[in-house]
Amino acid sequence: MNCLLLYDVTDDRKRAKIADACLDYGLDRIQYSAFTGDLTRNLQEELFVKLRTLLGKKPGRLLLIPVCATDWEARDEHNQGDVGIFAAEEDHV
Amino acid sequence: MNCLLLYDVTDDRKRAKIADACLDYGLDRIQYSAFTGDLTRNLQEELFVKLRTLLGKKPGRLLLIPVCATDWEARDEHNQGDVGIFAAEEDHV
Numbered sequence: 001m002n003c004l005l006l007y008d009v010t011d012d013r014k015r016a017k018i019a020d021a022c023l024d025y026g027l028d029r030i031q032y033s034a035f036t037g038d039l040t041r042n043l044q045e046e047l048f049v050k051l052r053t054l055l056g057k058k059p060g061r062l063l064l065i066p067v068c069a070t071d072w073e074a075r076d077e078h079n080q081g082d083v084g085i086f087a088a089e090e091d092h093v
Numbered sequence: 094m095n096c097l098l099l100y101d102v103t104d105d106r107k108r109a110k111i112a113d114a115c116l117d118y119g120l121d122r123i124q125y126s127a128f129t130g131d132l133t134r135n136l137q138e139e140l141f142v143k144l145r146t147l148l149g150k151k152p153g154r155l156l157l158i159p160v161c162a163t164d165w166e167a168r169d170e171h172n173q174g175d176v177g178i179f180a181a182e183e184d185h186v
Contacts, residue, residue: 008124059174081152
């Protein structure tokens, strides 16, 4: 099932580790702090537990939402120019 | 219907205007660049057109997804400490 994963994490190293974990689970980066991809609910839950563990005691907000096909198809998307998301974490790893 | 609105916008003034528009439409800020709230599909579409207009020709990524009640209930959320999202745009307005 498709899901959307968002995070707000102030600590650079933690944020980079969280982004890496999302990529390891096969999610695609769609914004600086937003990933999406198709994972079973079990894997979604597993990833979320992993991200909580990676965050540890640092301040942060994590949100994972399963998104059904109907809602995903109905999304509005507008992508324009380069916002630098794909090089975003290179400095922090 | 509940919706989720995410954006990646590099220009500080544009980003602040986009955040203001989301608040004007009654959405709640849940992360630095993520809002959620209950809007009819018509209002969701209206807001999205407004955000595209506000962005103009600047680089940016905008995403609005309607989220059905089932998916919203199934979300995983973890909020810990202060990531400063509520004062986030004060410097830019």
